Amino acid sequence: MRATLHHLEQTIAERRSADPSQSYVAKLTAKGRGKIAQKVGEEAVETVIAALSGESAEIVGESADLLFHWLMLLADCGVSLDSVLDELERREGLSGLAEKAARKE
Numbered sequence: 658m659r660a661t662l663h664h665l666e667q668t669i670a671e672r673r674s675a676d677p678s679q680s681y682v683a684k685l686t687a688k689g690r691g692k693i694a695q696k697v698g699e700e701a702v703e704t705v706i707a708a709l710s711g712e713s714a715e716i717v718g719e720s721a722d723l724l725f726h727w728l729m730l731l732a733d734c735g736v737s738l739d740s741v742l743d744e745l746e747r748r749e750g751l752s753g754l755a756e757k758a759a760r761k762e
């Protein structure tokens with residue numbers, strides 16, 4: 658999971674400055690952060706609709722679109738994927754500590 662997302666993060670970083678006529682990443686980047694954010698919102702809504710329909714293939718496809726556009730938004734904001742994954746791992750550690758504390762009570 659980490660490796661796939663990191664590879665896509667790297668690809669996006671490389672394609673941002675490509676020829677917009679040859680690259681979707683470059684084309685959307687050129688439209689600005691507002692448009693990238695809008696795409697994230699649209700793909701999130703499409704993922705929700707797919708989830709409510711219960712169609713696994715739709716959920717997979719829309720989730721992939723969402724993650725891809727979310728990575729594009731992170732790149733545009735200069736935020737690394739690692740910083741988000743690190744935050745999730747920090748929270749996992751916190752919940753582990755909370756569980757240990759609860760067991761001691």
Ligand SMILES: N=c1c2ncn([C@@H]3O[C@H](COP(=O)(O)OP(=O)(O)OP(=O)(O)O)[C@@H](O)[C@H]3O)c2ncn1[C@@H]1O[C@H](COP(=O)(O)O)[C@@H](O)[C@H]1O
Binds near residue numbers: 669679
């Ligand atoms: N993972 C993706 C990926 N997922 C979705 N998309 C594109 O995202 C677009 C948005 O989907 P929509 O259904 O909203 O289509 P749309 O109607 O064209 O949307 P609008 O832009 O018109 O709003 C589609 O054109 C898809 O082709 C992607 N485009 C690229 N990638 C990855 O990015 C890499 C670099 O792509 P290029 O920049 O095109 O070289 C590729 O090798 C892939 O690994």
